[in-house]
Amino acid sequence: MNVVVSCIDYFLNWGRANSLWPLTFATSCCGIEMMQTSAADYDIARFGSEVFRGSPRQADLLICAGTITHKMAPALLKLYQQMPEPKYVIAMGACTCGGGMFYDSYSVVNGIDKIIPVDIYLPMCPPKPEALLDAIIKLQNKIKKESILDRRQFVMKHCSYLKEENELLVSDNGLNIMTWGVNID
Amino acid sequence: MTNLFKTMEINVGPQHPSTHGVLRLILELDGEIIKSCKPVVGYLHRGIEKMAENRSYLQYLPIVDRIDYLGGFFNSYAYCDCIEHLAEIDVPDKAKYIRVLCMELNRIASHLLWLGTFMLDLGASSPLFYCFRDRERILHIFEALTGQRMMYNYFTFGGVRFDIPSDIIDKISVFIEDMPECINDYENIITDNPIFVSRCKSKGILTKKNALQYSITGPNLRASGVNLDFRKSNPYLVYDRLNFDVSSDISGDAFSRYKVRIFELHSSLKIVEQCISFIKNSSDEFLNKSVKPVMLNIDNAEYTSSVESPRGLMSCTVMAGGKNPYRVKWRTGSYYAVQVLPELLINAELADLMAIFGSLDVILPEVDK
Amino acid sequence: MINTDLLKEYFPDVLVYDYYIFVEKNIVDVISFLKTKNYVDFDVLSQIIAADCTDFVQLTYRLYSTENNEFLNVVTKVKDEAASVTHLYKSAHFDECEIHDLFGINFVGNEKLERLYMPEDWDGHPLLKSYDQTDERLEWNNDQSL
Numbered sequence: 001m002n003v004v005v006s007c008i009d010y011f012l013n014w015g016r017a018n019s020l021w022p023l024t025f026a027t028s029c030c031g032i033e034m035m036q037t038s039a040a041d042y043d044i045a046r047f048g049s050e051v052f053r054g055s056p057r058q059a060d061l062l063i064c065a066g067t068i069t070h071k072m073a074p075a076l077l078k079l080y081q082q083m084p085e086p087k088y089v090i091a092m093g094a095c096t097c098g099g100g101m102f103y104d105s106y107s108v109v110n111g112i113d114k115i116i117p118v119d120i121y122l123p124m125c126p127p128k129p130e131a132l133l134d135a136i137i138k139l140q141n142k143i144k145k146e147s148i149l150d151r152r153q154f155v156m157k158h159c160s161y162l163k164e165e166n167e168l169l170v171s172d173n174g175l176n177i178m179t180w181g182v183n184i185d
Numbered sequence: 186m187t188n189l190f191k192t193m194e195i196n197v198g199p200q201h202p203s204t205h206g207v208l209r210l211i212l213e214l215d216g217e218i219i220k221s222c223k224p225v226v227g228y229l230h231r232g233i234e235k236m237a238e239n240r241s242y243l244q245y246l247p248i249v250d251r252i253d254y255l256g257g258f259f260n261s262y263a264y265c266d267c268i269e270h271l272a273e274i275d276v277p278d279k280a281k282y283i284r285v286l287c288m289e290l291n292r293i294a295s296h297l298l299w300l301g302t303f304m305l306d307l308g309a310s311s312p313l314f315y316c317f318r319d320r321e322r323i324l325h326i327f328e329a330l331t332g333q334r335m336m337y338n339y340f341t342f343g344g345v346r347f348d349i350p351s352d353i354i355d356k357i358s359v360f361i362e363d364m365p366e367c368i369n370d371y372e373n374i375i376t377d378n379p380i381f382v383s384r385c386k387s388k389g390i391l392t393k394k395n396a397l398q399y400s401i402t403g404p405n406l407r408a409s410g411v412n413l414d415f416r417k418s419n420p421y422l423v424y425d426r427l428n429f430d431v432s433s434d435i436s437g438d439a440f441s442r443y444k445v446r447i448f449e450l451h452s453s454l455k456i457v458e459q460c461i462s463f464i465k466n467s468s469d470e471f472l473n474k475s476v477k478p479v480m481l482n483i484d485n486a487e488y489t490s491s492v493e494s495p496r497g498l499m500s501c502t503v504m505a506g507g508k509n510p511y512r513v514k515w516r517t518g519s520y521y522a523v524q525v526l527p528e529l530l531i532n533a534e535l536a537d538l539m540a541i542f543g544s545l546d547v548i549l550p551e552v553d554k
Numbered sequence: 555m556i557n558t559d560l561l562k563e564y565f566p567d568v569l570v571y572d573y574y575i576f577v578e579k580n581i582v583d584v585i586s587f588l589k590t591k592n593y594v595d596f597d598v599l600s601q602i603i604a605a606d607c608t609d610f611v612q613l614t615y616r617l618y619s620t621e622n623n624e625f626l627n628v629v630t631k632v633k634d635e636a637a638s639v640t641h642l643y644k645s646a647h648f649d650e651c652e653i654h655d656l657f658g659i660n661f662v663g664n665e666k667l668e669r670l671y672m673p674e675d676w677d678g679h680p681l682l683k684s685y686d687q688t689d690e691r692l693e694w695n696n697d698q699s700l
Contacts, residue, residue, distance in 0.1 A: 027228070027549075028229055031206070032254060032298070032335065033334070036320075036324075039313060039318070041317070067231055069227075069231065070673065071230065071671075071672065072229070101251075105231055106232050106680050107232045107680070125336060126335055226671070232680060235681055400599055500600070502603050512606070514604075514605075524647065553671060
């Protein structure tokens with residue numbers, strides 16, 4: 001049994017690690033460096049991640065580039081829920097890791113790990129493109145050590161509070177989240 | 186909604202590849218025609234104005250770079266100008282020229298990023314790579330000079346933090362020699378491209394009256410026929426000693442906004458050239474060493490600075506209250522450009538949304554602050 | 555410069571110090587006068603600056619004249635309620651929403667007034683000096699051990 005699982009793991013991880021499709025989720029300064037990483041000079045395509053997807057349903061890597069505010073947080077959670085498993089999160093920039101220089105602001109979420117589980121933390125304000133590439137390589141190494149049996153446990157362990165939220169995906173009550181914060185006439 | 190079965194409401198953003206951040210638009214469509222538009226902002230409201238009240242003048246300085254991350258030098262300057270005015274600090278001439286040099290290079294970098302992403306929104310992906318290639322050269326210069334690629338924290342009260350070494354001046358001279366050819370390349374690719382022209386000509390027309398009513402400034406206003414540039418009209422730093430032109434256009438559509446910005450690339454290069462020739466021959470100090478920024482204590486006073494940023498008038502109001510600011514208020518160009526968007530989008534087609542929005546060059550952190 | 559004599563004739567109780575005009579009441583009339591009847595038209599409302607002075611909120615309307623390239627500050631004090639200038643300058647809408655959001659001032663005459671930055675159901679007005687960060691959202695899942 002273990003032999004079979006590890007063979008499946010090897011091929012799945014090889015595929016997953018080398019074709020991480022990021023979601024274009026850029027809120028602020030780090031987003032520009034993310035664009036720079038995908039443009040000339042750095043060329044994220046060397047690591048198989050050049051396919052930036054506009055829809056979360058087609059992406060499996062969420063590079064959270066930029067500050068998350070309380071108004072934006074439900075949207076981030078919603079996007080994360082819409083992504084299919086297996087999904088990975090890179091917290092890019094000091095703001096997403098722990099508030100950064102906006103740690104005492106009334107409207108900033110101090111670290112996105114309060115909302116969604118994070119695989120790789122990438123501090124700096126903003127990180128250089130080389131640092132983002134390094135984070136992607138580290139994530140690839142992490143994926144290559146994964147087993148299909150662990151993944152489910154990881155999700156359950158790190159998002160115990162998400163158990164109820166997962167049910168939202170089925171019933172689609174999640175639509176309420178998007179209108180949160182604004183009045184629509 | 187009044188006519189439930191005829192119109193459709195769609196939601197663009199806050200996560201959308203083309204909104205350059207986290208703008209959210211609630212659009213009402215009749216077929217392909219936009220009937221109404223309501224911009225919703227605040228998804229990146231970081232409370233930068235409130236944070237000033239808990240910090241000293243110097244502690245607040247690194248934060249202001251984040252307001253408009255594509256033009257960090259402009260924010261720094263707007264804030265430093267206020268404090269220098271309030272605390273009566275003199276700035277040496279060389280520091281003024283270095284500031285102008287940095288700001289104009291930053292303007293080029295900002296416009297290049299705008300050009301790349303604007304073309305990407307219209308579906309042309311190759312200009313993005315050209316623009317980012319040239320922008321990267323400016324960022325390398327900034328990194329060598331200040332130690333950071335985007336958030337420089339280089340200006341300080343009374344001047345700049347480090348002197349500009351001669352090898353960086355050589356780098357900049359090489360850059361401004363190469364750049365006009367690159368800009369010509371962009372123009373060859375873009376300006377006469379029939380797809381680009383037909384998507385931008387007479388789209389999103391901003392009339393002169395509307396532009397003034399909505400307090401639009403910068404290239405967007407100049408494209409609508411008002412030749413207002415704060416570098417010329419209310420000169421700050423050493424702009425009155427420099428020789429440069431300001432371009433304006435009368436049609437006010439997306440294409441003329443593009444043309445005005447391309448012209449600005451040329452005029453910024455011209456300014457950089459003049460600054461370099463001054464800095465090379467100057468033996469002035471780069472920093473007023475008599476200033477003690479940590480100990481700064483300013484009595485109750487108020488000052489508002491006005492800076493022509495790549496996206497219009499940027500002004501910083503500092504109300505001093507002893508050891509830390511009592512209130513800091515930022516006025517930015519994009520804030521008002523978002524507001525005019527419903528006016529431009531009414532009766533436009535949905536496909537033109539990104540052409541019109543992209544041409545306004547809106548940066549969301551500047552709106553949300 | 556503004557035409558001080560003419561301004562004094564219409565509004566006797568305003569105070570004028572070079573680029574500052576202090577107005578106690580009728581702020582809309584003064585701004586409307588400056589926009590149209592003054593011999594230099596202040597055709598742009600550059601911004602509205604609000605500052606919390608503990609027992610009142612000070613509003614500064616920063617006008618700009620494109621003809622003469624000069625700024626003029628019209629300063630007034632308000633408490634809870636102020637008159638809207640959106641019918642004179644459309645750009646005032648966002649400014650008024652922002653001040654309504656961050657200072658809790660109600661602008662009479664602006665029908666679309668709503669919170670600009672913070673969520674609609676947020677408690678308190680953050681830029682007031684007395685603001686106390688109590689909203690439950692500030693504690694995002696803090697009880698969960700991650």
